[in-house]
Amino acid sequence: xxxxxxxxxxxxxxxxxxxxxxxxxxxxxxxxxxxxxxxxxxxxxxxxxxxxxxxxxxxxxxxxxxxxxxxxxxxxxxxxxxxxxxxxxxxxxxxxxxxxxxxxxxxxxxxxxxxxxxxxxxxxxxxxxxxxxxxxxxxxxxxxxxxxxxxxxxxxxxxxxxxxxxxxxxxxxxxxxxxxxxxxxxxxxx
Numbered sequence: 001x002x003x004x005x006x007x008x009x010x011x012x013x014x015x016x017x018x019x020x021x022x023x024x025x026x027x028x029x030x031x032x033x034x035x036x037x038x039x040x041x042x043x044x045x046x047x048x049x050x051x052x053x054x055x056x057x058x059x060x061x062x063x064x065x066x067x068x069x070x071x072x073x074x075x076x077x078x079x080x081x082x083x084x085x086x087x088x089x090x091x092x093x094x095x096x097x098x099x100x101x102x103x104x105x106x107x108x109x110x111x112x113x114x115x116x117x118x119x120x121x122x123x124x125x126x127x128x129x130x131x132x133x134x135x136x137x138x139x140x141x142x143x144x145x146x147x148x149x150x151x152x153x154x155x156x157x158x159x160x161x162x163x164x165x166x167x168x169x170x171x172x173x174x175x176x177x178x179x180x181x182x183x184x185x186x187x188x189x190x
Contacts, residue, residue, distance in 0.1 A: 001043065001045045002043055002044045002045065002092070002106070002110060003045055004090055004091055004134070005044065005046045005047070005048060005086060005088060005092070006043070006044035006047045006048070006091065006092040006093075006094065007047075007048045007050050007064065007078075007086075007091050007092070007094070008033065008036050008037065008047065008048070008049045008050065008094055008095075008096050009078050009093060009094070009095050009096060009131060010033045010036075010049050010050060010051045010096040011050055011051040011052045011066060011077075011078055012075075012096075012097075016178045016179045017177070017178065017183065018179075018180065021097050021178075021183070022051070022056075022057075022097075023057075024177075026099060026187070027190050030058075031057070032096055032097065032177070033096050034059055036094070036096055036099060037059075037061055039099065039102075040094070042103075043102075043103050043106055044092065047062065048061075048062045048063065048064050048082070048085075048086075049061050049062065049063050049096075050063075050081065050082055051064075051066070052065065052066055053065060064078075064085045064086075066078050066080070066081035074152035075093075075130075075131060075152070075154060076143055076146045076147045076151075076152045076154070077147055079093075079135065079139075079143040080140075080143050080144055080147050083137060083140040083143065088137075089137050090113070090134050090135060090137065091134070091135060092106065092109075092133070093132070093133060093134075093135050094131060094132050095131035095176065097176050097177040098129075098131065098174060098175070098176055098177075099177070099186065100172065100173045100174070100175055100186075100189065101132055101173055102173070105122065105132070105168060105173060108166055108168070109121075109122060109132070109133055109134060109166050110134065112164045112166050113134045113164065114164070116162065117134070117163065117164050118135075118136050118138045118139050118161035118162040118163055119133055119136060119139065119158055119161055119162075119163045120133050120163070120165075120166060121134075121164070122166055122168055122174060123165040123166060123167050123168065124167075124168050124169075124170075124171045125169070125171055126171055126174075127155075128155055128165060129174050130154035130155060130158055131154075132174065138161075138162075139157070139161060142157060143157075172189070175189070
């Protein structure tokens with residue numbers, strides 16, 4: 001099992017989906033979040049769920065709440081809360097809506113990560129996948145600055161940092177469930 005913690009980002013607004021995608025049923029699970037938690041707990045020793053309020057979930061887990069910025073639903077707020085809550089030097093970040101990222105992809109990312117990196121992130125033909133990779137504490141101050149300036153462009157941060165990009169050819173693995181059509185497609189892929 002991978003020693004560094006994994007954090008599932010489940011605090012987004014889900015505006016394109018029309019409902020909270022973290023709470024959509026998926027596979028044999030009541031929610032997509034529970035599916036991800038079960039799936040990733042087989043790979044990582046410790047898994048956390050980053051969210052605005054744990055009260056929306058009716059199951060037990062390790063939650064990291066971002067209660068400081070109730071109006072901001074960008075991942076930057078989650079990163080600031082995670083760095084404050086966890087004392088580790090790095091963690092694996094993954095979005096709740098990317099359920100097909102598995103052991104093979106995670107191992108490839110972990111293999112390319114180094115202590116001198118700021119981040120090690122998946123990349124496909126569609127571009128970088130900022131919500132799938134390892135983030136180091138060396139980026140903490142930059143995330144705080146981004147949040148204070150209301151700048152939430154992870155791509156700009158990653159392109160200006162010491163980031164290793166790990167190329168993947170299978171883009172279907174990185175399917176994000178952003179709208180009802182993509183959700184239905186994912187259910188068929190299960």
